[in-house]
Amino acid sequence: MKILCYGTLAVEEPYARAWGKDHDVQVDLTSQPLSSATVEQAKGYDGVSTKGIVPVTADVYAALEKFGIKQIAIRQVGVDNQDVAAASQHGITLTNVASYSPRAIAEMGVTQAMSLLRHVGIYQDRMKKGDFTWDASTISTEIFNCTVGLIGAGHIGSATAQIYSALGAKVLTYDPAYDAAMEPFTTYTDKDTILREADIISLHTPLLPSTKNMIDAAAFKKMKPNAILINMSRGELVDTAALINALKTKQIAGAGLDTLANEVTFFTQKKPYTDTPQDFQELNAMPNVIITPHVAFFTKLAVKNGLEIALNDAQTIIAGKHSRHAVN
Known part of the structure; x- marks a missing residue:
């Protein structure tokens, strides 16, 4: 059995090699993403895995079908860069890694929220200008007095x-699906109540037609002026122009973003700062905004689990069995 891993990071390599040895499977790696330009590399393989950051078009599934490949093991939660209908049409089963390390992403969100809550970025910006004072504008609230x-x-x-x-x-x-196991940690309510009452608003929903731009100008108007928005999920959940306006007009106090709507054009790349999107530059210049390049997942445990779970799924489907992680 031979599996090709697209979009492989250097830190994934030892886990891939170890998994291949343990399962007696040839695992080959390429740093290039799965795309129309690279799909020919999969010829001769039994299966493929990809990080899933670059959008996959219908011709890629058609090529994989021609090669006899019946699956793509996606090494992340989101499948919004996959054309699920086209994959199904070409007999390609998509699997994702629904839970590689929820704590990794949760901890990054909390880290950014706590930093914004205590105005760390504003103090750092002032100190760079020789201002080591503090005043009423940066007095904070301790987390146990906050509503999240x-x-x-x-x-x-x-x-x-x-x-x-x-x-x-x-x-x-707020979640349409109630989970009784959450009761010790939270109180369920509606979205409008969260927008009105929360000091920290944290987004953890998939990107769907129904959730795209769910945080828009109308949503920001409902938020408290001290509210902090945290997005560890998908950039398109937030209307970027509305976010910039809300920050400029002090409708909200800050934002922590591990993901942006246009991130695919420059995240994971090296390029001159002046070539990055203007809205990113505008946000990044604000001392009350924290932006990280979609790295909330990036811990040793999460990388290991994501790689191993994806390869397990690839092997399962290649063997003609069903994976519980199948999304189509």
């Missing part, structure tokens, strides 16, 4: 609720 609102309560949302609850915050959650 979570929109989405899957694996990552649940882990986030547990951390904030342990820190003493009041946690509110």
Whole structure:
């Protein structure tokens, strides 16, 4: 059995080699993403895995079908860069890694929220200018006196609720699916209540037609002026222009973003700063905004689990069996 891993990071390589040895499977690696330009590399393989950051078009599935490949093992949660209908049409089963380390992403969200809550970026910006003073504009609130609102309560949302609850915050959650296991850590409510009452609003929903731009100008108008928005999920959940306006007009106090709507054009790349999108530059210049390049997942445990779970799924489907991680 031969599996080709696309978009492989250097830190994934030892785990891939070890998995291949343990399972007696040839695992080959390429740093290039799966795309129309690279799909020919899969010829002669039994299966493929990809990081799933670059959008995959219908011709890629057609080529894989021609090569006799019946699956793509995606090494992340989101499948929004896959054309699920086209994959199904060409007999390609997509699997994702729904839970590689929810704590990794939850911890990054909490880290950014706590930094913004205590105005760390504003103090650093002042100190660079020789200003080491403080005043009423940067007085903070301790986390146990804050209300945290979570929109989405899957694996990552649940882990986030547990951390904030342990820190003493009041946690509110909106999710169409009720989970009784969340009761010790949160109180379920509606989205509007979260927008109105939360000091920290953290997004943990998939990108769907129904969730795209769910945080828009109307949503920002409902938020408290001290509210902090945290997005560890998908950039397109937030209307970027509305976010910039809300920050400029002080409708909200800050934002922590591990993902942006246009990130595919420059995240994971090296390029001159002046060539990056203007909205990113505008946000990045704000001392009350933290942006990281979609690295909330990037811990040793998460990388190991993501790689191993994806390869397990690839092997399972190649063998003609069903994976519980199949998304189509």
